[in-house]
Amino acid sequence: MLAFSIRRLFQALLVMIVVALIAFTLFRFVGDPVNQMVGVETTPEQREALRERLGLNDPVIIQFARFILNAAQFNFGTSYQFKQPVAEMIGKRLPATLELSIVSAILAVLVGIPMGVYTGLNRDGVLSKFLLSASLIGISLPTFFIGILLIFIFSVNLQWLPSFGRGEVVQIGWWSTGLLTWSGIKALILPAITLGLFQMTLIMRLVRAEMLEVIRTDYIKFARARGLPNRAVNYRHALKNTLVPVITITGLQLGTIIAFAIITETVFQWPGMGLLFLQSVQNVDIPIMAAYLMLIAFLFVLINFVVDLLYFYVDPRLRAERAIK
Amino acid sequence: MSDEPLKQDAPRGALKRALDSDILHSFLRSKITVIAAVITALYFIGALFAPWIAPHDPFDLAGISILDARVPPLWMDGSDPRFLLGTDDQGRDVFSAILYGSRISLAVGFLSVILAAIVGVLLGLVAGYVGGRTDAIIMRIAEVQLTFPAILIALLIDGAARGVFGNLDREKYVFWILVFSIALSLWVQYARTVRGSTLVEKNKEYVQAARLIGIPPFLIMIRHVLPNVIGPVLVIATINLAIAIVTEATLSFLGVGVPPTQPSLGTLIRIGNDFLFSGEWWIAIFPGVALALLVLAVNLLGDWLRDALNPKLR
Numbered sequence: 200m201l202a203f204s205i206r207r208l209f210q211a212l213l214v215m216i217v218v219a220l221i222a223f224t225l226f227r228f229v230g231d232p233v234n235q236m237v238g239v240e241t242t243p244e245q246r247e248a249l250r251e252r253l254g255l256n257d258p259v260i261i262q263f264a265r266f267i268l269n270a271a272q273f274n275f276g277t278s279y280q281f282k283q284p285v286a287e288m289i290g291k292r293l294p295a296t297l298e299l300s301i302v303s304a305i306l307a308v309l310v311g312i313p314m315g316v317y318t319g320l321n322r323d324g325v326l327s328k329f330l331l332s333a334s335l336i337g338i339s340l341p342t343f344f345i346g347i348l349l350i351f352i353f354s355v356n357l358q359w360l361p362s363f364g365r366g367e368v369v370q371i372g373w374w375s376t377g378l379l380t381w382s383g384i385k386a387l388i389l390p391a392i393t394l395g396l397f398q399m400t401l402i403m404r405l406v407r408a409e410m411l412e413v414i415r416t417d418y419i420k421f422a423r424a425r426g427l428p429n430r431a432v433n434y435r436h437a438l439k440n441t442l443v444p445v446i447t448i449t450g451l452q453l454g455t456i457i458a459f460a461i462i463t464e465t466v467f468q469w470p471g472m473g474l475l476f477l478q479s480v481q482n483v484d485i486p487i488m489a490a491y492l493m494l495i496a497f498l499f500v501l502i503n504f505v506v507d508l509l510y511f512y513v514d515p516r517l518r519a520e521r522a523i524k
Numbered sequence: 525m526s527d528e529p530l531k532q533d534a535p536r537g538a539l540k541r542a543l544d545s546d547i548l549h550s551f552l553r554s555k556i557t558v559i560a561a562v563i564t565a566l567y568f569i570g571a572l573f574a575p576w577i578a579p580h581d582p583f584d585l586a587g588i589s590i591l592d593a594r595v596p597p598l599w600m601d602g603s604d605p606r607f608l609l610g611t612d613d614q615g616r617d618v619f620s621a622i623l624y625g626s627r628i629s630l631a632v633g634f635l636s637v638i639l640a641a642i643v644g645v646l647l648g649l650v651a652g653y654v655g656g657r658t659d660a661i662i663m664r665i666a667e668v669q670l671t672f673p674a675i676l677i678a679l680l681i682d683g684a685a686r687g688v689f690g691n692l693d694r695e696k697y698v699f700w701i702l703v704f705s706i707a708l709s710l711w712v713q714y715a716r717t718v719r720g721s722t723l724v725e726k727n728k729e730y731v732q733a734a735r736l737i738g739i740p741p742f743l744i745m746i747r748h749v750l751p752n753v754i755g756p757v758l759v760i761a762t763i764n765l766a767i768a769i770v771t772e773a774t775l776s777f778l779g780v781g782v783p784p785t786q787p788s789l790g791t792l793i794r795i796g797n798d799f800l801f802s803g804e805w806w807i808a809i810f811p812g813v814a815l816a817l818l819v820l821a822v823n824l825l826g827d828w829l830r831d832a833l834n835p836k837l838r
Contacts, residue, residue, distance in 0.1 A: 339819040
């Protein structure tokens with residue numbers, strides 16, 4: 200277990216270094232950082248002084264080492280466009296994105312698993328067929344168009360829910376939450392559905408496929424032969440064994456959700472990191488792009504790591520294999 | 525493959541074989557697949573012949589008039605028989621814009637899938653055939669990239685391209701930047717699949733024989749291994765076409781794709797999105813439905829192809 204964790208940790212570190220290299224390349228070689236920071240009337244001498252002060256004349260290796268050291272402390276300098284520290288700007292917007300992502304993930308799991316179990320158990324039911332067709336359409340609808348449709352129906356026509364922003368937020372320390380006010384919750388509903396729908400269909404199809412597989416196994420047949428009630432067989436024996444892959448996929452999808460939040464945040468003008476990142480791409484604000492890339496990579500690596508350990512913990516066979524080796 | 529000598533009596537034999545093959549049979553038996561194929565074909569025809577089919581040229585400034593702006597679709601009050609699906613804020617016919625938009629969406633989708641397939645298949649072949657350190661490096665890169673969603677990678681490449689070309693020059697190359705960034709976000713799947721089958725093929729006798737008579741490795745890969753590992757690539761490519769079209773539309777919707785002067789379906793939705801609240805819903809919704817229908821049809825085709833080519837499921 201310990202050796203396994205250490206090896207995983209080492210791999211994670213390697214991924215982070217590769218990503219840091221990409222971020223550094225972006226920062227250093229896409230456009231001239233000095234040109235972005237100074238005005239037109241700056242003299243060549245002043246530029247050279249700034250260049251020296253920023254360490255841009257040092258060997259590239261040293262610059263990269265410095266970049267990593269700074270990145271480890273989440274120091275990415277100042278935004279070209281807003282002239283504010285990048286870490287502070289992202290920190291302010293992190294809660295909005297995380298709240299949206301986590302609520303969508305919970306929604307996807309809470310709705311997706313029951314739908315998957317139902318369609319897996321009642322293969323030929325009318326409702327099952329309907330849900331399956333609907334899920335195919337759900338996969339084919341681009342995320343942003345789902346958002347637009349929801350806005351069109353619930354904001355423009357029915358006028359039930361707001362179409363942009365977070366509503367009122369409450370500040371708890373450095374964390375700002377929209378979950379404690381009525382308008383904040385109302386503002387969260389449409390974006391959370393938009394973001395969660397794709398994962399919901401994914402989880403549903405996964406649980407269904409796993410259920411169909413498990414139901415055919417001998418131990419389920421045996422449980423039925425023993426005369427156990429359907430409910431006990433379906434939920435205690437079958438569902439339990441489908442959940443291992445579901446946990447893995449859901450965990451990995453959490454990272455995807457955070458990245459897809461870029462689209463949802465744009466449609467709903469949700470003031471999160473994704474919207475900030477998109478603006479930075481449009482304005483070639485490299486420090487924000489680099490910081491966002493590093494943060495997302497870190498979250499991905501962290502989630503991967505936790506999921507790996509969880510998998511290891513949930514499935515006893517994996518532990519046994521390692522022990523034999 | 526075993527029926528290599530049969531190639532002599534092609535094309536008549538090939539055509540006959542195709543006509544009573546399992547694939548054609550399973551195709552005709554699945555009604556929904558036939559419908560999906562017809563819809564996809566219609567999109568292709570519409571996109572290819574847009575200048576002849578479209579009732580108006582949405583990019584001909586002389587032909588559009590601001591007086592025709594915001595006309596609703598045919599079945600609503602205040603409509604104009606010239607505009608089947610209404611007009612946008614500049615008086616452009618929405619139906620014609622969709623036809624021209626599908627053209628760009630399909631072109632970007634196709635080219636990026638082809639580019640991704642070429643890059644992925646070649647890297648997969650090399651990784652599988654050469655093995656060793658080359659394999660390790662290629663597959664490690666693939667693994668790192670696989671942890672990031674395609675849209676994020678495409679956005680980053682686009683951002684870097686803006687930095688390199690500048691925002692103005694970017695408009696000139698935007699089509700190719702899009703193709704390039706979407707292709708780069710999709711190559712991994714091909715590489716992994718091809719590498720896997722190459723690992724199996726390279727130990728077979730025909731490869732050993734080719735090696736023994738002194739054919740250089742590059743030719744063995746292209747002429748002997750490639751034809752035997754290319755099957756699954758077609759399935760991935762079909763499913764990827766849907767992903768590529770959605771990615772292009774998403775990038776264009778986010779405002780980092782093709783500019784409004786040459787709109788794709790995604791750009792049209794972006795333009796229409798601003799008018800959702802003022803009641804002109806058709807400017808955004810129709811291109812959106814057109815996009816969803818295209819993606820759904822391609823997805824259904826891909827699903828069917830995957831099942832049809834998988835002998836385990838027959």
